[in-house]
Amino acid sequence: MPYKEKTIEKKYxxxxxxxGMFxxxxxxxxxxxxEFDxxxxxxxxxxxxxxxKEDIENVKIIYHLVKERGFTLQGAKDMLRSNSDQVKDKxxxxxxxxxVKSFLQELKKNIS
Structure with missing residues (x-):
């Protein structure tokens, strides 16, 4: 069986x-x-x-609410408090x- 290089995932x-990610x-x-628990x-x-990774996912949610959707900090806190699962699902x-969009754009580029 040939050697297969494993990808090493960082823990922290x-x-x-x-x-930099954001x-x-x-x-x-x-x-x-x-500000956020x-x-x-x-x-x-x-x-x-x-x-x-869990911390990064939470930063991603906060970034989405505050930077992309324009919530105030208090609005983001309220949204997370009342609809945390709904926000994560979205x-x-x-x-x-x-x-899917990236895949379709790449497919379109390759077809053209």
């Missing part, structure tokens, strides 16, 4: 990596951490934040539709 991400300043991620990165001995649907 630094705040700079998370900020093209925002690290200070905004730190601010959201204080959903974001709870671990801290190592040096005090550096270590974000899990985010998953948006992600799926975005992937």
């Amino acid at each position: 991400y630094a705040i700079g990596e998370v900020a 093209n925002v300043a690290t200070s905004l991620i730190r601010f959201w951490e204080t 959903l974001i709870k990165p671990k801290k190592n001995r040096k005090g550096n934040r270590q974000f899990t 985010m998953e649907m948006i992600d799926s539709l975005t992937k």
Whole structure:
């Protein structure tokens, strides 16, 4: 059986990596951490934040509500408090539709 390279998935991400994923300043991620209970990165001995995939998903939801949909911080908090599952379902649907759109655009490009 030939050797197959495994992809190594990171368990933790630094705040700079998370900020880069959303093209925002690290200070905004730190601010959201204080404002939203959903974001709870671990801290190592040096005090550096270590974000899990779950933390990143929560940042993604907050980013969507605040930056893309224009919610105020209080509005985003209220939405998450009352409709957390609904917001997550919508985010998953948006992600799926975005992937389908990209696939169809690539297909169209290859056909042309």
